[in-house]
Amino acid sequence: MSKINHFKGVLFDLDGTLLDTIGDITYAINSALIVVGAEPITTSQCKGLVGRGLKNALKGALELKNREVTPSQLEELVPQMLGSYHRHPYRHTHPYEGVEALLDDLAKEGIALGVLSNKADSLVQPIIRGVLPTHSFVFIRGDKEGWPSKPEPDGVYAFSEAVGVPVDQLLLVGDSEVDYYTAEAAQVDVAIATWGFRSRERLLEAGCRNLYSSVEELRKEVFPWL
Incomplete structure (x- = not known):
């Protein structure tokens, strides 16, 4: 992480990061x-x-x-x-422990929140409405024809433009090498969850850094002012 306590926007992956889907x-x-x-x-x-x-x-x-x-x-x-x-878009889906409290606290600090997923946008939208209905995301984008998917950086740039925050003040939080490569392509800071769908070993083999084993660890290390 190049800097700390400077993020004005946080862009989350969905599956394996916010939600266990x-x-x-x-x-x-x-x-x-x-x-x-x-x-x-x-x-x-x-x-x-x-x-x-x-x-x-x-x-x-x-x-x-x-x-x-x-x-x-x-x-x-x-x-x-x-x-x-x-x-059955969210019959067995639920947020990871600590996710909802983190989202609440980031929003209270005025930090813009977004979701960027490679899952079909027609699924992403109802899943977020159904599982995280009380949280205000100013940007939600899944996969859709004509929209480049991760690891292309276009979604990060779209979030930056939508919330009016420069990329050097954004953080991308994901759980896979795809998210890590997306952050590299967009030249934004990144935090990678090992509580999701990839093991720490596989992530390290893929060259990922800035790994966090729990939402609580992410919170303490990246957002210590919350």
Whole structure:
């Protein structure tokens, strides 16, 4: 972390950072796997597949289960997965311990809060409304046609413009190497959670730094004035 106590805006990843969504993601992917007769994946296996959008997670699950499909077959399976997820977007989803208190305290300090996810925007919006309804995010952006996804820096720049805060006063908080690479591309400070979907070992192997094992540790080290 290059500086401390200077952030005017904090941009959060969603899955594995703010919310534990792995149960619902796993269920949605398995609803597509069953169509091709593949064995279901476990939540542990699913954690290693997410981060670059649900379509890529499904592709990874098919490869994990040794099911070869053509690009057109994959495209046919995606609606099955997304349809299942839209029907049950947050049945098993919940915030990580300490997340809601952190969001409340950051908002009280006048810090602009946003969410940037590679999950479909049509899922991100209802999940946040359903699971974090009392928190005021001034920027919420999921994956949508025409919007470059992480690790492209465009979403960070869009947040910066939306809240009127220069990138050197922003912090990106995520849980994967994708988030870390996004921060590098945008040249913003970054904090990476190991309480989410990636192990500390995998994150270190990917070159990630500024790792935090809990929301409480993040709070004490990065936001000590709260």
